[in-house]
Amino acid sequence: MASILSVQNVNKRFGGLKALDEVNLEIEPGTVHAIIGPNGAGKSTLLNCFVGRLTPDVGTVTFEGHSLIRLAPHEINQLGVSRVFQTPEIFGDLTLLENVMIPYFAKRDGAFSLNAWKPMAGQNDVRGKAEEMLADVGLGEKHAMVANSLSRGDKRRLELAMCLVQQPKLLLLDEPTAGMARADTNNTIDLLKTIASRGITMVVIEHDMHVVFSLADKISVLAQGYVIAEGAPNDIKGDPRVQEVYLGGAEI
Amino acid sequence: MLRSNGSCRSYILQPFGAGYPDLLQKFAIFGIFAIGFNILFGLTGYLSFGHAAFLGIGSYTAVWTFKLLSMNPLPAVLLATLLGGLFAALIGFISLRRTGIYFSILTLAFAQMSYNLAYSVLTPITNGETGLQLRQADPRVLDVAFGRDYGAVLPSSDLFGIGMTGYPGFYFCAAVLILCFYISMRIFRSPFGMMLRAVKSIQNRMNYTGLNTRPYALAAFVISGMYAGLAGGLLAVTDPLAGAERMQWTASGEVVLMTILGGTGTLLGPVIGAGAIKYFENIFSAFNESILLNTFNFLPETLQHAVVSIASLFVGEGWYLTLGALFMVIVIFLPGGLMEGVRRIGLVVKRKFGVGQDDNPPAPAE
Incomplete structure (x- = not known):
């Protein structure tokens, strides 16, 4: 299936810090795609490259065949990309x-x-x-x-x-359950599941593994600006590299 | 209405004696100025400190229209509005690249530049220090074309034969005020008005919601510039001369005070604020020492002189001291301006007499 959002060779530097390093990502329509990773892995930087807040130094971001590079946030929204912020x-x-x-x-x-x-x-x-x-x-x-x-x-x-x-054709969520109590988190998961069932493509950045594994169809793991693993939730759970980098070797 | 408190000392009414219609004209004209300013400041939150520039431009345009075209106020007012809008588009386009205090300072800088240009460099257009005045020898091509001859006297503005001074002038200004108020009301209650309030609330969200905030802010700026130009035009209609001091920053500050005093973001507030400031200005600046001495002559002499010497600081030239104090009281105790005061009184009355038993909190005043 052709992907709705295609990210190719995206690099972004902040001074001496390499925030994103050769990131490639394909978001397929109708799926929930989670991006996880430890603090400072580049998740938010990546999301900001999708919505026009940041421009990648190198690489392309294409939404339904339109390049999003150098478009203003409102132009990207008018193409059908909506965004939920970490702080509402x-x-x-x-x-x-x-x-x-x-x-x-x-x-x-x-x-x-x-x-x-x-x-x-x-x-x-x-x-x-x-x-x-x-x-x-x-x-x-x-x-x-x-x-x-x-x-x-x-x-x-x-x-x-x-x-x-x-x-929206694509909904971007930046830690939709950050700072929520357990009950609220579960309500939000249910709500997001309902939305996903209507066929809206979602990209979720999330820390909470409970949320990620109850929602995502596919997971990309980001660490120090690299995508170190990608796959279905069960594959990611078992991937030793992910456990090593993201979870410090602990079992999920 | 304002006459009803006529039982008090005679000098309170003095301004209404000789200058009554002139003062009413000012109520209407500055009401228009403040309504327009409120469309920018009240809805979008952009605090312009240079709106007097558009007021001055309106006045100059109107006087030039009198000189070149016709003494009829309609073309003068129309062109003043257009030119006010045009200059607002230019200044707004540049100033709106910044927000907050930087925006305010940019507009202030532009207005002071306009003032200085009008005062010096542009003397051929503005007649500098003396101010732009009518002359008997002005061409007035439209008047000539329609066979209107003013004879050997200096013409004054008239609407198809009705002179634009005194009460007729006030009625004309009042009619324009009502029209302006109506337009402002439509804007406030339209989707566009809602977008302007969204600009004030959070621009970032607007951008990520697919809305381009810049043209919204610019449109509000231009509309308020047009209101200012119109008000400036009316000033020239009722008194056909234009001077650079109309563009000075104190005049820009005055409209800010009027809007805040009346109630920023409310429909009626700016009109009330403009009226209140012009009314008190008229009263307080008319006081002088002898009137004060008269007022306090029931006191023992030493006390009388002490009271008068303190009070005289606040009147006449010192009226701005009173304005400053009044402004401080309002901002501290009634941040929503006089309109909030009215609303609070309304609430108290409602509670006391149990009128309207709705438990809904009152909607914020429009």
Whole structure:
């Protein structure tokens, strides 16, 4: 199957530090692909190369045949790539409903639209979509609240809803369960499983092995900027190199 | 409405005696200026410190339109709006490359440059220190084409025969104010307005949501520049001369104060803030020592002189001291401005009399 996101020979240096070294990665459509690795392995750097925050020194990143190199973040999003941040980034002063309507407008009307004369009150279809999406992630009853008043777990759900309302072709998640209690983590796993079952391709960066092994179809292990192993979860579990580098030789 | 507190001492009303319509004109004009400023500052959070440049540009444009085309206020106001927008597009394009304090300083620098240019280098256009004035010998091609002859007197602006001074001038400004308020209301309640609030909230998220923040901020900047140009044009309509001091940074600061005093990001706040500042300016700057002596003559003489010498610091030329104190009180005790005060009073009244038993917290004032 042709891959939806193709990363070839990507190198990135920060001064003397080699953050990414000849990284190759193929993300297949409809799969959940996890990128794991110890701190400083280059996971976040790699993700930032997908979304336009960083430009690789060498190498190509191609999404559905479009090169993503030197595209601005909003252009990459308009191609169908949505991103969830490690610390939820939401429109804190706005209501939940507005938070979800904004990405919908972005998807519908493009990167800029001088839609200054139509009242919001008339946007019932958009409102309906946003309400539906909020209900989907379990925030339906809170739609009139201001986003800043949410708990951290709810903020993450909101951010997910903001991404999903755009019906992205590729969803990038940067540690979606970081800092969550066990129960919250399990809820998030269930939510992400539901999303995956709808056929949305996902790339997940995660520390929590429990999350990785319950979600991923395929795992790439990154260490010191290299991809040291790649394969199905069971292969990765048994791979001695992974245990050596990532887990310090301990059994998973 | 403002007359109803007429029972108090006569000098409070003095500004309303001779200069009543002039003051009302100022309420309307600076209301427009502040409404426009609020579209930028209130919605996107970009604090421009150079909006007086557009006010000045509007005034110069209007006076030149009077000189070259016609004494009718409509073309003057229209061109002032357009030129205000044009200059805002130029200055905004460059200034919006930065955010926060750097943006503020860039706009301040541009405005001070405009002021200095108007004062010196551009004297052929601005008439420098003296200010741009009408002359009897001005061409006024449109007026000539329509056979309008002002005779040997210096013409003043008129709308198809209605003079633009005094009350008619105020009605004209008020009509424009209402139109401007309506447009601002539409913007506030539109998807575009929501995007501008998103710019204020978190730009990074917007970018990763597929929205290009730069044109949104620039559009808000241009719209507010057009409002400023329009206000400057109206200043020239009601009093046809334009001087460089209109572009000075104090004038830019004044509109910031008006907006914050009234309530940043609220619809009505800037109008109230503009009215309040212009009203108090009129009262306090009209005081002088003899009026103060009169006021406090019920006190024993030594005390009277002590009180007067302290109070006189805050009036007349010193009125900005009063403004500063007032501003501090508002920012510390009512960060949401006068509109928040109104809302709080409303809440208290509601609680006391149990009107409207809804348990929903009140929506933030628009």
